[in-house]
Amino acid sequence: MKRLSRKIWICNDVWMDILPFFDYAQLGLDLALLSPRFDVLVDKHFNVTTELTIWRPIIIHYIESKLKVSVRHGHKFVHFPLPDRPLPNKIRFKSLYIHSIDHSVITFLRANKQIFDERGTKLELDVRPNEKLWDDFVREIWPIFATNVRHLSFSNCHDLDHLWLHSSPSFLSNLDISIASDNLLPSAVAYDGPYATISQALSKWLHTPKKDGQPKQLSCSEYGHTSKIKKMITSFKEEFLDATTSSANYIIQLQLRVTFQQSPSTQISSAEEAISDLAVSISSDEFGVTSPKRKKYSHKKPGGGLSNYDAKYAEKFKADSIQKSNKGIDKFFCKACDQNYKIQKMGEKAITDHIRTTKHKKNLAEFNRNVPLTDFVKQKSASEEKRCLAAELTLAYHCARHNFSMSSANCSSDLFGVVFSADPAAIEFASKRDKTTALIRGVLSPHFLNNLLDEIKETGRFSIGIDSTSMDNIRYYAIVIRYWHGETKTGILEVCSETSEKAVDMEALLTSLLDRCGLPLARFVSLCADNTTANFGGRERRGRNNLFHFLTQKKTNLVGIGCSSHICNNEIGYAVEKCDYDVRNFSRTIADHFSNHPGRWELFQEMAAEENVIVHIFPAYTAIRWMSLGRTFKRIREMWTVLEKYFRSLRDRDCPKFLRQIFDDELTPRSEEWKVVVCFMCFAFDQFNQLNLISQKPTLPFPILAKQIKTLKTKLELSLNEEFYGEETSELLKQLENDGAIYQKNKLKAAFKQFYEDAYEYLGNWSRQFSETDEVIGDWVIFESEPSSEKVRKAYRHFCGTIADEMDALFGEIAELKQTLKELQGDRFNKKNGFELMNERTNEMLTLKKEKKMTMFYFMLKRCQIGKTIQWEDKKTDNVNNVDFTLN
Numbered sequence: 001m002k003r004l005s006r007k008i009w010i011c012n013d014v015w016m017d018i019l020p021f022f023d024y025a026q027l028g029l030d031l032a033l034l035s036p037r038f039d040v041l042v043d044k045h046f047n048v049t050t051e052l053t054i055w056r057p058i059i060i061h062y063i064e065s066k067l068k069v070s071v072r073h074g075h076k077f078v079h080f081p082l083p084d085r086p087l088p089n090k091i092r093f094k095s096l097y098i099h100s101i102d103h104s105v106i107t108f109l110r111a112n113k114q115i116f117d118e119r120g121t122k123l124e125l126d127v128r129p130n131e132k133l134w135d136d137f138v139r140e141i142w143p144i145f146a147t148n149v150r151h152l153s154f155s156n157c158h159d160l161d162h163l164w165l166h167s168s169p170s171f172l173s174n175l176d177i178s179i180a181s182d183n184l185l186p187s188a189v190a191y192d193g194p195y196a197t198i199s200q201a202l203s204k205w206l207h208t209p210k211k212d213g214q215p216k217q218l219s220c221s222e223y224g225h226t227s228k229i230k231k232m233i234t235s236f237k238e239e240f241l242d243a244t245t246s247s248a249n250y251i252i253q254l255q256l257r258v259t260f261q262q263s264p265s266t267q268i269s270s271a272e273e274a275i276s277d278l279a280v281s282i283s284s285d286e287f288g289v290t291s292p293k294r295k296k297y298s299h300k301k302p303g304g305g306l307s308n309y310d311a312k313y314a315e316k317f318k319a320d321s322i323q324k325s326n327k328g329i330d331k332f333f334c335k336a337c338d339q340n341y342k343i344q345k346m347g348e349k350a351i352t353d354h355i356r357t358t359k360h361k362k363n364l365a366e367f368n369r370n371v372p373l374t375d376f377v378k379q380k381s382a383s384e385e386k387r388c389l390a391a392e393l394t395l396a397y398h399c400a401r402h403n404f405s406m407s408s409a410n411c412s413s414d415l416f417g418v419v420f421s422a423d424p425a426a427i428e429f430a431s432k433r434d435k436t437t438a439l440i441r442g443v444l445s446p447h448f449l450n451n452l453l454d455e456i457k458e459t460g461r462f463s464i465g466i467d468s469t470s471m472d473n474i475r476y477y478a479i480v481i482r483y484w485h486g487e488t489k490t491g492i493l494e495v496c497s498e499t500s501e502k503a504v505d506m507e508a509l510l511t512s513l514l515d516r517c518g519l520p521l522a523r524f525v526s527l528c529a530d531n532t533t534a535n536f537g538g539r540e541r542r543g544r545n546n547l548f549h550f551l552t553q554k555k556t557n558l559v560g561i562g563c564s565s566h567i568c569n570n571e572i573g574y575a576v577e578k579c580d581y582d583v584r585n586f587s588r589t590i591a592d593h594f595s596n597h598p599g600r601w602e603l604f605q606e607m608a609a610e611e612n613v614i615v616h617i618f619p620a621y622t623a624i625r626w627m628s629l630g631r632t633f634k635r636i637r638e639m640w641t642v643l644e645k646y647f648r649s650l651r652d653r654d655c656p657k658f659l660r661q662i663f664d665d666e667l668t669p670r671s672e673e674w675k676v677v678v679c680f681m682c683f684a685f686d687q688f689n690q691l692n693l694i695s696q697k698p699t700l701p702f703p704i705l706a707k708q709i710k711t712l713k714t715k716l717e718l719s720l721n722e723e724f725y726g727e728e729t730s731e732l733l734k735q736l737e738n739d740g741a742i743y744q745k746n747k748l749k750a751a752f753k754q755f756y757e758d759a760y761e762y763l764g765n766w767s768r769q770f771s772e773t774d775e776v777i778g779d780w781v782i783f784e785s786e787p788s789s790e791k792v793r794k795a796y797r798h799f800c801g802t803i804a805d806e807m808d809a810l811f812g813e814i815a816e817l818k819q820t821l822k823e824l825q826g827d828r829f830n831k832k833n834g835f836e837l838m839n840e841r842t843n844e845m846l847t848l849k850k851e852k853k854m855t856m857f858y859f860m861l862k863r864c865q866i867g868k869t870i871q872w873e874d875k876k877t878d879n880v881n882n883v884d885f886t887l888n
Contacts, residue, residue: 172205180219392431396439507550526559573626630685683726
């Protein structure tokens with residue numbers, strides 16, 4: 001059976017919506033020629049009275065032995081055959097390049113002469129030398145362009161010569177346009193009579209003023225060896241410029257293309273010297289025009305066309321304090337200004353220009369003054385000088401403390417003298433950007449670092465936190481130290497950069513820093529870092545090519561503490577990614593729908609006002625910050641009724657497909673199903689966010705953090721066993737069951753159960769480090785269990801080793817602690833006032849044992865009970881040992 005091709009009829013209104021997407025050239029030269037119907041549609045699209053200007057260049061040349069019209073489209077040329085009939089009267093050409101002339105070209109231009117009746121067309125001729133139709137072109141075609149062309153360009157001088165020879169002698173003089181041609185310069189003789197040459201006619205054209213009084217413009221291109229160019233420029237300067245009258249008004253642009261023979265640098269230098277001489281001649285007052293802007297050259301290249309310092313300048317400009325520079329032969333040194341300046345291509349003129357500047361005159365006057373040195377020194381008392389210096393240091397500290405821009409010191413330095421005009425220190429205040437930066441780097445930073453190191457050396461033990469980020473292929477490391485000195489303190493040890501992020505390089509960086517600061521590894525207690533492979537070697541910490549492994553080779557009892565915030569964040573992300581419901585896409589689609597759409601948000605606010613619902617903006621989140629999804633789901637739950645009403649009111653093309661499937665009127669159970677999912681996500685994110693907020697406390701002791709992780713695991717296990725998904729979620733599940741949506745209820749419960757299992761699995765795998773370390777330390781330090789002798793001795797043995805005398809003294813102190821706890825039992829003792837009473841008791845014992853010194857266990861207990869650190873005092877050596885388990 002013969003298959004008939006199907007034709008789809010498209011009405012004119014649809015075509016009118018499609019035509020704006022076509023290019024002008026395609027509409028006029030392609031689509032309009034297909035049929036009379038398309039011709040009418042194109043005319044209607046251009047509104048008949050509107051003229052179409054083709055801004056892209058139109059080129060007529062041979063392609064595959066056929067003359068074609070080429071229209072530039074982007075970086076490509078679209079080729080069209082020469083039309084057989086006249087083009088529509090609406091089309092206008094801005095640029096026309098003719099590379100070939102034959103009868104078809106003349107016929108095309110003659111048939112379309114009406115499209116060149118407006119001034120402003122740019123015409124370029126690049127015709128083959130063997131063309132024989134110049135007479136026809138000049139007789140029939142040139143009159144079309146004679147009065148309307150604005151710029152005439154020739155790729156070589158022969159085309160201009162052909163056009164001039166086939167026209168009248170005064171052809172060029174009558175042109176009121178700009179001309180561009182290669183290998184053709186005007187002659188010194190301005191003449192266009194019989195037996196005149198093209199150069200003389202061109203000179204006559206230059207000397208003929210334009211009707212509007214504007215200068216005529218001539219662009220000339222020359223190429224060849226440097227000797228030829230130099231000779232050409234010299235001849236042009238001597239003959240043409242010297243013969244030019246002062247009434248001439250023109251602009252000549254020279255484009256030179258240099259070819260090299262032997263030494264390119266020497267060739268360039270000589271050519272540039274000739275060009276420089278020409279520019280100086282043109283810029284003289286005799287002609288009243290300025291030289292073109294010079295091209296910049298590198299001063300590092302030998303012979304880069306630049307002038308050098310001459311020995312005669314030293315004697316000639318001795319009175320102006322001009323000397324030879326030690327920065328290079330292409331510079332001179334001004335002793336009065338105390339600066340080196342470039343001579344460039346100006347030579348002696350560069351020195352004279354500098355001498356005439358106001359800055360040099362002022363500096364030279366000050367330089368030549370003979371006054372005592374004491375006149376330059378302000379007499380201030382020692383107290384005034386100290387107050388002024390203290391004020392400058394205070395401003396520097398203020399800028400560094402609050403991360404102010406160093407440029408703000410420029411304003412503050414001048415402001416103090418105006419606001420506090422009665423204070424001598426404010427009047428003498430002079431610390432702007434550079435000085436403030438120097439004070440921070442050279443005074444404040446070393447001072448605070450030395451204070452920090454002195455405090456650490458007094459207490460002994462310390463923890464190190466390290467983190468890094470990449471910028472422009474450079475790894476920046478921030479090394480933070482935490483220690484105990486009356487309270488838990490944190491300081492920045494160093495911020496440095498490295499090109500490598502390998503673990504072995506990180507270990508070398510850290511150990512070298514500790515050596516420079518005089519901090520022995522024996523006092524290094526714990527390493528805090530992200531849970532990356534480079535830091536800890538993976539989840540099980542069995543790798544050997546990581547920072548923690550390299551450090552434990554030098555200190556075996558080092559404690560490694562990963563980031564619990566990352567664990568909490570990645571845990572929720574792991575569960576969300578494996579969830580049967582695409583909750584991430586759901587929240588992101590809602591947020592993106594309103595983002596950068598004020599009209600949609602205004603309509604949503606109007607609907608919310610009708611429902612008496614408070615509207616909040618949906619917060620944005622990134623893929624690596626899963627906890628931020630909790631805030632988005634909270635907003636969705638609060639505005640759920642308004643969201644349902646809004647998305648159901650939208651048309652299909654305005655509502656995203658994913659949300660249309662959820663909020664469609666015919667799929668009401670689907671909407672109720674997602675409402676349950678949103679409520680469950682709010683409940684789940686709240687559970688995880690509690691641990692996340694606790695772990696971000698700046699002085700959180702490690703035992704409390706380990707306890708909170710255990711509590712979260714217990715919550716997940718209990719919720720999984722008892723199928724508890726939040727009170728609001730449970731009520732919605734019951735409502736689904738009452739409505740007969742048993743399948744949706746079971747599907748939701750299965751998804752929630754799987755969510756709990758995935759989160760519990762991830763948390764169990766990554767929290768082993770906390771449980772293992774907590775077994776060593778124990779929870780007795782925060783009074784969660786009785787401080788038995790075995791637990792205390794185990795912690796002491798892990799960090800300090802086994803010393804018989806110290807272990808015996810420790811046993812006696814444990815008994816003394818138990819006796820104290822018995823005295824505090826009853827109504828007086830609880831978690832809050834118990835700590836206060838223990839502090840009072842410890843202070844009393846410190847007073848009683850002033851001569852004897854506090855025993856190490858009570859000293860340790862005083863620090864532990866306020867949740868800071870484990871600290872003890874060695875009675876024999878009087879060395880205070882400090883263990884910090886705080887995780888930031």
